Amino acid sequence: MAVGYLKIQARTAHEAVPIGGVQVSVLDDQGNRIYDLVTDENGETKDILLETVDRRFSQNRYYTGLPYYSYNILARRAGFQDLYVMAVPIYEGETAVLPMALLPMQQAQRRPEQVRVFVGKPAVAMDGTRSQEGDVDYDPKVLRQVVIPNPITVHLGAPGSSAANVKVSFPDYVKNVASSEIYPTWPEASLRANIYAIITFALNRVYTEWYRSRGYDYDITNSTAYDQYFVNGRPIYESVSRIVDDIFNEYVRRQGQNAPYFTSFCNGTTVVCQGMSQWGTVSLAERGFTPLQILRTYYPDDVEIVETNVISGSVTSYPGTPLRVGSTGLDVETIQTYLNRIRRNYPAIPVITDKTGNFGDSTKAAVTKFQNIFGLSPDGIVGKATWLKISSLYTAVTRLAELDSEGSTLGIGTVPPAAVLRQGSRGQDVITLQYLLDVISEYYPTVPAPAQDGIFGSGTRQAVVAFQQAMGIAPDGIVGAMTWKKLYDVYQGIGQNVPSPGPEPGIGEYIVQAGDSLWLIALRYNTTVEALKRLNGLTGDLIQVGQVLKIPAPQTGGYFEYTVRAGDTLWLLSRRFDTTVDAIKNLNGLSGDMLSIGQVLRIPER
Numbered sequence: 001m002a003v004g005y006l007k008i009q010a011r012t013a014h015e016a017v018p019i020g021g022v023q024v025s026v027l028d029d030q031g032n033r034i035y036d037l038v039t040d041e042n043g044e045t046k047d048i049l050l051e052t053v054d055r056r057f058s059q060n061r062y063y064t065g066l067p068y069y070s071y072n073i074l075a076r077r078a079g080f081q082d083l084y085v086m087a088v089p090i091y092e093g094e095t096a097v098l099p100m101a102l103l104p105m106q107q108a109q110r111r112p113e114q115v116r117v118f119v120g121k122p123a124v125a126m127d128g129t130r131s132q133e134g135d136v137d138y139d140p141k142v143l144r145q146v147v148i149p150n151p152i153t154v155h156l157g158a159p160g161s162s163a164a165n166v167k168v169s170f171p172d173y174v175k176n177v178a179s180s181e182i183y184p185t186w187p188e189a190s191l192r193a194n195i196y197a198i199i200t201f202a203l204n205r206v207y208t209e210w211y212r213s214r215g216y217d218y219d220i221t222n223s224t225a226y227d228q229y230f231v232n233g234r235p236i237y238e239s240v241s242r243i244v245d246d247i248f249n250e251y252v253r254r255q256g257q258n259a260p261y262f263t264s265f266c267n268g269t270t271v272v273c274q275g276m277s278q279w280g281t282v283s284l285a286e287r288g289f290t291p292l293q294i295l296r297t298y299y300p301d302d303v304e305i306v307e308t309n310v311i312s313g314s315v316t317s318y319p320g321t322p323l324r325v326g327s328t329g330l331d332v333e334t335i336q337t338y339l340n341r342i343r344r345n346y347p348a349i350p351v352i353t354d355k356t357g358n359f360g361d362s363t364k365a366a367v368t369k370f371q372n373i374f375g376l377s378p379d380g381i382v383g384k385a386t387w388l389k390i391s392s393l394y395t396a397v398t399r400l401a402e403l404d405s406e407g408s409t410l411g412i413g414t415v416p417p418a419a420v421l422r423q424g425s426r427g428q429d430v431i432t433l434q435y436l437l438d439v440i441s442e443y444y445p446t447v448p449a450p451a452q453d454g455i456f457g458s459g460t461r462q463a464v465v466a467f468q469q470a471m472g473i474a475p476d477g478i479v480g481a482m483t484w485k486k487l488y489d490v491y492q493g494i495g496q497n498v499p500s501p502g503p504e505p506g507i508g509e510y511i512v513q514a515g516d517s518l519w520l521i522a523l524r525y526n527t528t529v530e531a532l533k534r535l536n537g538l539t540g541d542l543i544q545v546g547q548v549l550k551i552p553a554p555q556t557g558g559y560f561e562y563t564v565r566a567g568d569t570l571w572l573l574s575r576r577f578d579t580t581v582d583a584i585k586n587l588n589g590l591s592g593d594m595l596s597i598g599q600v601l602r603i604p605e606r
């Protein structure tokens with residue numbers, strides 16, 4: 001019997017927040033339940049075996065059937081919308097990793113809605129025409145830099161359609177397209193040739209500003225007629241993922257030119273074109289052709305493969321050489337800092353005990369576990385793919401923390417502003433709007449994040465329209481009572497339902513309230529003013545309402561007092577202060593879960 005493998009990863013906020021306890025059901029195409037699974041603290045399930053078709057059929061261009069079995073996956077968790085992913089292809093010997101980005105339920109929402117994703121067959125099995133157009137010849141005097149767009153903005157429809165846009169990390173985009181275009185069972189040389197063409201096609205669109213120069217707000221579409229196939233929410237195959245991690249910053253160009261060549265392609269059987277034949281690459285690979293030889297068969301003889309290490313959106317640039325046991329210096333310190341912060345969200349990553357800036361055994365263990373969690377080759381070495389993933393995860397988790405802090409400072413509250421906002425509006429209400437959209441954009445991939453500048457410009461209007469479309473509201477770009485209410489419902493739902501990361505080991509967090517002083521906080525937490533100042537890098541005694549302070553672990557048992565604020569629940573407080581709902585209820589003599597704003601609670605100390 002031919003079998004393939006499936007792994008589910010339930011995460012949200014650009015993977016910054018793993019979602020444990022998700023109930024996952026795997027069903028066959030008749031609706032029969034095959035597996036019932038539960039995600040762990042990393043948001044993952046174990047690998048499962050699924051029956052499928054012999055892989056030889058996916059390597060035979062004359063086979064007219066579908067060379068795989070399809071399965072449906074249903075994910076459910078309290079506080080989140082259900083997610084149903086249909087027609088997931090499983091190939092013999094291949095592991096499909098399915099990302100399930102669950103959406104938080106809205107405030108006061110009684111029942112979850114069901115979000116649906118249809119995967120279906122890859123483009124190589126389709127017979128629709130491909131009319132890819134692009135610039136092929138360039139002036140060799142143009143010395144423009146080729147940059148990896150990270151993220152890349154993808155339009156989920158044909159050019160000019162009203163479909164939504166999503167922003168995706170460039171490596172993840174390439175993995176998705178390769179998994180959507182071709183069969184992952186093909187020979188490695190064939191896979192590499194196709195992935196080089198996919199990378200280069202996308203970089204050509206970015207380099208030539210093919211869509212942006214025409215007034216569009218995206219880099220590329222997912223239309224097979226014009227560009228290359230992308231299915232938002234589909235599984236990625238490990239054979240594809242491994243290759244992309246190795247070559248995502250390499251592309252095809254003609255000798256003497258800097259620009260990415262326009263690497264058009266089609267399946268070469270039901271659809272023919274002047275570019276590369278996807279099925280033809282399989283035959284050439286079976287004859288022993290290398291990826292470059294395959295590319296030169298379909299494109300000019302002088303094409304070459306080069307790399308660019310310029311990546312947009314990175315916090316810090318890859319140092320150029322891998323970091324491993326024995327490496328020292330600032331780059332090692334950077335990775336250690338990032339991993340120590342990421343482990344607050346992913347506690348399975350072990351603590352790094354090596355001396356700062358020295359890559360020892362504990363740093364290797366942390367890197368290896370990170371690689372295991374995020375589907376990278378688990379070698380304990382920080383190469384370009386691991387560096388970029390660590391950097392992007394660090395950006396995601398710290399961004400969420402920054403947004404939480406900003407929300408406390410702004411005092412968002414629970415009542416929406418009464419003002420009607422439109423393009424041209426200015427002021428504090430616009431800042432509130434922009435902040436809400438920024439938070440929501442972390443969880444809703446089709447909503448872009450506007451700049452928080454207090455000016456309702458075109459970027460803010462674009463975000464409002466995208467939000468209205470996602471919520472089924474008339475997309476007029478005007479923020480009236482209905483849009484304000486929906487913004488607050490979604491924002492409050494996120495706060496109520498998304499799990500909070502744990503504190504740093506031995507460290508707690510406290511949000512400064514009106515009337516607080518360092519002396520009062522130190523007294524409450526059984527510590528000293530000096531310890532608070534040292535831990536938070538304070539040079540004076542001044543603190544501000546909404547400021548987040550790190551608190552040393554208490555030296556003895558007991559409790560401290562906390563004043564309930566808008567949006568607080570017993571569950572959220574138990575997560576924030578590393579205790580349990582029952583412990584808070586017992587200490588305060590509570591018989592129910594109801595809290596009142598201004599109520600003073602005793603919180604057990606750890």
